Amino acid sequence: MNYWLMKSEPDEFSIRDLAARPQQTEGWHGIRNYQARNFMRDEMKVGDRVFFYHSSCKVPAIVGVAEVASHVYPDSSAWDPESDYFDPKSSPDAPRWLQLDIRFVKEFAKPVTLTAIKSHPGLADMLLVQKGSRLSIQPVDDIHWKLIHQMAGESL
């Protein structure tokens, strides 16, 4: 099993929004970056665990855990002209963008803030804190997965 981190702006879609969805599951649409898409397509497996990260907000932080709940399938928002994620180069015949389903697992009582992550020596090589790392989906090392659970006071 692999571990991942997925970013979301809480003003757009927070971990509580995920928990409130039917089956606590949401199609993770809107990914428009090839590297992130390829992770979903090639490496993410049903059952993989995911850190849910709140970005572009007052206190950026890992706020909980979700899991991969489906394989990839076409992201239909790409061919919806009304959608913020519309991409004229994608079509039902030749889908350029993909999504998969993410299911809520738990919300941390104590989120692990970006500040805390940056100040912990054991997390210095985490992708999230590498300079210029803007990937909205990124792999997480086992060691970092465990350490962040410890910092959150959560069991694995």
Place this chain on the structure above:
DNA sequence: GCCAACGTTGGC
């Protein structure tokens, strides 16, 4: 709102 660091686009 600023801006550094990227990714994408398109002319050549």
Place this chain on the structure above:
DNA sequence: GCCAACGTTGGC
């Protein structure tokens, strides 16, 4: 295939 211009991300 190069690279300048442009758009986006995301912390601060």
